[in-house]
Amino acid sequence: MENPFEEPPIRDALRGRTPYGAPQLDVPVRLNTNENPYPLPAAVAEAIEKTLHGLLRDVNRYPDRDALALREDLAAYLGHGLTSANMWAANGSNEIIQQLLQVFGGPGRTAMGFAPSYSMHTLIATATATGWYESYRNASFEVTAEHAKAQVRVYEPDVVFLASPNNPTGTALSLDVVEAVASECAGVVIVDEAYAEFARSGTESAVTLLPRFPRLVVTRTMSKAFAFAGVRVGYMAAHPRVVEAVQLVRLPYHLSSLTQAAARVALAHASTLLTQVEAIKEQRDRIVSRLRELGFKVAESDANFVLFGQFDDQTTVWQKLLDRGVLVRDVGIAGWLRVSAGTPDETDAFLSAMGELA
Numbered sequence: 001m002e003n004p005f006e007e008p009p010i011r012d013a014l015r016g017r018t019p020y021g022a023p024q025l026d027v028p029v030r031l032n033t034n035e036n037p038y039p040l041p042a043a044v045a046e047a048i049e050k051t052l053h054g055l056l057r058d059v060n061r062y063p064d065r066d067a068l069a070l071r072e073d074l075a076a077y078l079g080h081g082l083t084s085a086n087m088w089a090a091n092g093s094n095e096i097i098q099q100l101l102q103v104f105g106g107p108g109r110t111a112m113g114f115a116p117s118y119s120m121h122t123l124i125a126t127a128t129a130t131g132w133y134e135s136y137r138n139a140s141f142e143v144t145a146e147h148a149k150a151q152v153r154v155y156e157p158d159v160v161f162l163a164s165p166n167n168p169t170g171t172a173l174s175l176d177v178v179e180a181v182a183s184e185c186a187g188v189v190i191v192d193e194a195y196a197e198f199a200r201s202g203t204e205s206a207v208t209l210l211p212r213f214p215r216l217v218v219t220r221t222m223s224k225a226f227a228f229a230g231v232r233v234g235y236m237a238a239h240p241r242v243v244e245a246v247q248l249v250r251l252p253y254h255l256s257s258l259t260q261a262a263a264r265v266a267l268a269h270a271s272t273l274l275t276q277v278e279a280i281k282e283q284r285d286r287i288v289s290r291l292r293e294l295g296f297k298v299a300e301s302d303a304n305f306v307l308f309g310q311f312d313d314q315t316t317v318w319q320k321l322l323d324r325g326v327l328v329r330d331v332g333i334a335g336w337l338r339v340s341a342g343t344p345d346e347t348d349a350f351l352s353a354m355g356e357l358a
């Protein structure tokens with residue numbers, strides 16, 4: 001009998017789409033998903049193991065629905081006088097973004113971003129039936145305060161996304177851009193700071209603006225700086241009323257007790273984990289200067305990755321790197337590729353392959 005559900009009756013907005021995701025290829029040097037290249041230090045992994053071991057006896061019970069202890073630790077980590085009432089946590093910052101759009105976006109509402117930027121912002125807008133306006137960055141991948149403000153005035157979006165440092169370009173925004181947008185926008189302004197810990201000195205976090213703008217939200221993740229991508233912990237800092245609003249859409253017990261406990265142990269070891277960040281920044285800066293020496297164009301980066309080009313056809317270069325055992329990311333910007341900063345050995349492999357292609 002013919003299966004009547006061969007073509008599932010999915011929403012028009014999703015029909016014909018493919019799921020998001022970078023190729024997960026088995027190659028020696030994987031520099032395509034902006035992960036932290038270092039495993040958790042042994043002392044941190046052991047402390048997490050010990051905590052989880054004790055906790056496993058209690059997993060017949062649901063976790064703390066409000067993740068209060070974790071939120072207190074996250075507030076202490078960010079500082080700036082934030083408390084647990086300002087914080088919210090979920091399974092990765094992607095889930096935070098989804099919850100924000102479920103509350104502040106949705107049918108009949110719109111969000112906007114400045115391309116090229118993190119494609120999940122657009123995809124989550126589609127998934128939550130939020131309309132999307134795409135504005136653009138200039139040729140240096142920057143956004144000026146005047147441009148951003150003017151675009152917000154034109155589109156009047158319910159939600160504005162500003163990524164800083166931006167993925168895939170690495171570009172950080174100066175706080176005057178965030179201030180200009182937050183002053184102009186009647187809706188919610190989300191500053192996605194997934195890569196904040198990798199910023200060069202002098203780049204300030206939008207967290208410092210929270211007391212002045214009650215509809216400003218700063219999203220962060222433990223996936224990158226804390227080498228915790230596999231655990232899935234993202235969080236946000238915002239006005240307590242925004243945090244309360246997000247709780248209207250969170251699933252009950254969304255963040256497992258194991259995840260909450262593991263994240264708390266990692267936060268207790270923040271200073272150890274952040275020394276890895278310094279090592280990654282060194283490799284990032286090495287990539288930038290060596291690629292420039294080789295004659296390539298490189299976007300300024302405050303993140304753990306570098307956008308480089310300019311190629312007649314970036315797909316050929318992507319393949320040539322893969323042939324040499326190095327996987328980078330073709331983010332779909334004509335002429336450009338993105339590489340994550342790896343360990344010194346991984347970075348050596350990438351740079352020597354690029355030397356052959358120069």
Ligand SMILES: Cc1ncc(COP(=O)(O)O)c(C=O)c1O
Pocket residue numbers: 033034091092093094095118163166167192194220221222223229233234
């Ligand atoms: C700009 C940006 N925001 C958010 C995320 C999501 O990270 P996660 O869901 O692992 O916290 C990423 C991941 O690459 C990102 O690049």
